[in-house]
Amino acid sequence: MVHALEHLVVRHTRRLPSPTGPSGDGAAAARRFDAALMTAGFKLSGELLERLSGLAEPTVVETAVRTLATVRELVGDHVRHNVYFVDFPANVPDTLDFWTECFARAVGERDARAGLLRRLRAGVLDLLSLPAYGRYPHTYEEMVARHDELIASAGDRLTVLHPGGEAREEVGALYRALAGSTTPLGAEHLGDLALLAEHHAHDPDGPEEIPVRENRAVVNRGRLRAGAAPLLDTVTDVLRLGCALVDGDVTLHEPTRFRALPRRHRRALLAGLDALVAASPGKLADVSAHGETWKRLGERLHPHEYPHWPHAAEVFAVARGERRAPSLDGRAEALLARGDLTGAADLLASHAPGRLFRAADRLLRTAEEEAEWEAVLAAVERAAPRVSGRVVLSLREHVHNRADLPGAGTPPRRVFVNREGRAWATADTRPPLPEAVRERLAGLLDAETRRRLPDPGLLLIDPQILDVALPLSGRAAPAGLGVLPRGSVSPVEGELLRFFTYWREERHTTDHDLSALVLDGEYATVTWLSYTALSEVEGVHSGDVTEAPDGASEFIDLRLGAVRGTFVVPQVHVYAGEGFDETAECFFGFMLRDTAQEGRPFEPRTVRTKSDLRGPGRVALPLAFRRDEDGRWHAHWLHLYLRGKPSANQVEDHRVSIAVLLRGLFGRKSLTVRHLVSLMEESGTPVAPWDGRSVPRTPVTYLGLERPEGLPPGSRVITPENLRDLLPA
Known part of the structure; x- marks a missing residue:
């Protein structure tokens, strides 16, 4: 079973667990393995190639087959990418x-x-x-026959696979890393955690702490199914576990349809509830926030059949309104209604410090005199040590974006993004925070973050990671290859930029359309490429495919030097059929090529990113490209979804709403790796850029987009795959 989980290690860590097998002369097989990997844009590190060469050939071949399947899926090369116009990008008609x-x-x-x-x-x-x-x-074969072989380029992507430890050790370490994550995991990674939890419920080296409640619910489901006791701190933990047991929404954001539960699961949930409320009756105050969900769960648990757990029955009495248990939010609102701002801040600081941080801006806007500002700031400072590092940094990012005060003209746009990535913009009519208050709040948040940061020793940095946004939510980035969190900025170097999307329908005939919108510096439309505009000065579209029982692909080829605008916004529209989260498979990506490279429309070695499309709405905005004043292009990572129309979505219909959304997004700044590095430097941490040549002799902490070779044993490596580990606890 451990071998069945190895692909998760490769996907998440870019490490290959050490194969088990007899020694032998596997050098020739290892070289063939390396050559096959290079066709997909991957490569074995020198150390891993040497390790595989010392194993018997059958072991190397078996390892190669498993690993190649994993990396090809990671880059999107596990499917056949055909195009409507067989010679694309040549001979695309008007x-x-x-x-x-x-x-x-x-x-x-x-x-x-x-x-x-x-x-x-x-x-x-x-x-x-x-x-x-x-x-x-x-056919696909006919299309391939029309294209020359790809000419290798020094700019082609090459992702290095590094050697890992024994498979059991690597899988266990991945389980602990995901379970102990300080940020919520995306749906794909949460699914991986669920799979790992089934096999590690009794792991004595389990994570010391599971700070994210959604992660805890998934782990608890694995523990309960394996016969282990769930880990419960609050009554809401029980509710999330109930949702997890029926494959519902553990975030409690969407309604869960409960079904009959086995008796042992009902007993475990009710026993957990009874123990929690008996030890702390005040926890009943959390019930009303999800009262309807509690009532539906109660219909399946039958608490009246277990009179020996009376405290569990109290939970459902509160949910039905038969017993009063005012929520903390309700008590705080009552204090605010009476004008007791200081009392509300003190209440939240004492009992719900995380909620205080989320309400800090509102409380400071409500304050009308210096004494009230001082009371709120003092409450925030007092509560700060008990708030997660992610929430501290989230408030810090919010404060940073409150620095620009509204001018006399049109108010700035405020962008909202929900848990699933659905975005909308509206006018920001909030009154400004006094500058002195804003600066003091930012200062105390930086001081708290600085206090929590560990001593990394010598910090080696690849400068390209400095503009990567901190993953304050795991949902800020979908699963895939080369995907960065929402708000990140990365340079784009190449002559040709090629977008691609692939989808395969599940039950219904489905038509997804790839488009690219070109905007000028004022967010006005210059042109677009889509099935309604197959060719423009900027590039060409591969042609419209309207059904995908066996999968379908669409491409757009752009010559960056010919772009007449400032922004290029690729997007995928649902024209008909299944949405992004309903298809059997759906993803987006982009490639960078030189003009002389030729090759098929899809060449895995040129893929820079491939990200899954699994979100709400009918319009997907994975990222946008922006040209700076020096003519250099940068990718700005969005991972957003617009509601769109039920059908017939096309780029012409959403130009205005996308322009408004982008204006708001580009008007704010994300908190990046650069912020944490600067705080470390202020604390005396030695920082040096990584040049790939001067290899240190003692362990270091390395920050970069890719794990380099040659680091001393014991070094800590942080890349986008585990960037969440950089956040202070």
Whole structure:
């Protein structure tokens, strides 16, 4: 079973667990393995190549087969990427010429002609009704035969796989890292944690602490199913566990449909509730926040059948309104309604420091005199040591973006992003915070962060990671390759930028459309590329594919030097059928190439990022590209979804809303790795840039986009895959 989990280690850590098998001469097989990896843009490190060479050939071959399948899926090379126009990016026709050709071919086909003429008499021409439109006119093999081999380039991506420890050790370490994460995990990583928890419920070296409640619920489900006692601190932990047992939403954001539970699970949940309330009756105050969910769970637990657990029954009495247990938020609101701002701040600081931090801006805006400002700031400072590092940094980022005061003209835009990545913008009408108050709040937050940061020893830094946003929520970045958290900025170096999307429908005929919107410096539309504009000065579209029972791909090829605007915004629209979180598979990515490289439309060695599309709404905005004043391009990572329309979404319909959203997003700044590095430097940490040549002799802490070779044993390495470990606890 451990071997079945090895692929998780490769995906999350870029380390290959040490294969078990007899010694032998596996050098030739290891070299073939390395060559096969390079076709997908991966490579064995020197140490890993040497280790594999000392194993028997069958062991190396078996390891290669498993690993190649994992990395090809990671980069999106596990599927066949066909294109509608067989010579893409060459010989892409003019849009109207192409539509006219499709119409002419339909007129010439006896079976299609009658229906076509009937629709024309009604004054409608539906492209989807034309037999030649939207369906691949050639096979994948025919498309591949039309393209030359890819010419290797020094700029091609090369991701190095490093040697790991024994498989059991690596899998256990990954379980502890995910379970003990200080940030909420995305849906994909939460699923990985659930799989690992099933096999590590009785692990004596389990995580010392599980600070994120959603992670705790998934771990508790694994423990309960394995016969171990769940880890419960609050009544809401029990509710989350109940949701997890029926594969519901452990974030409690979406309604969960409960079903019948086994008796042993019902007993475990009720016994846990009874013990928690008996030890601390005040915990009943948390019930009303999720009263409806508690009532639905109670219908499945049947607490009346267990009179020996009376305290558990009290929970459901509160949920039904039969017993009063005012929530902490309700008590705080009552104090604010009476004008007792100081009392509300003190209440939250004493009993819910995290909620105080989330309400700090509101409390400071409500304050009308210096004494009240002082009381709120004092409460924040008093509560700070009991707040998670993620919440401290989240408030610090918020404070940083409150520095720009509204001007006399149009108020700035305020952007909201919910848990699932759905985004919307509105005018920011909040009154400004006094500058002295804002600076003092920022100072005390920095002091608290500085106090918690560990001593990393010598800190070696790849400068490109400094502008990567801190992952204050694991949902800020989907699973994939080369994906950075929302708000990150990374340089783009290349002549050709090629977007791609792939989807495979689950049950219903599904049409996803790839588009790219070009905006000028004032966010006005310059042009776009889509199925309605197949070719422009900037580049070409590969053609519209309208159904994907076996999977479908669309591409856009852009010449960066020809772009007439400041922003390029790739986007994926649901035109018909299943949404992003309903398809069997759906992802987006981009490649960078030189003009002379040729090759197939999809070449894994040129892929810079591939990210899963699993979100709400009908329009996906993975990232945007921006050209600075010096003409250099940078990627700005978004991972956002717009509601869109139920069907027929296209770039023309969403140009204005996307421009408004981008204006708000580019008007704010994310807290990045640079912020934590500067705090470490202020604390006396020695910091040096990594040049790849001067290898230290003693262990160091390394921060970079990729794990380098040659670091001394015992060094700590932090890359985007485990960037959450950089956040102070």
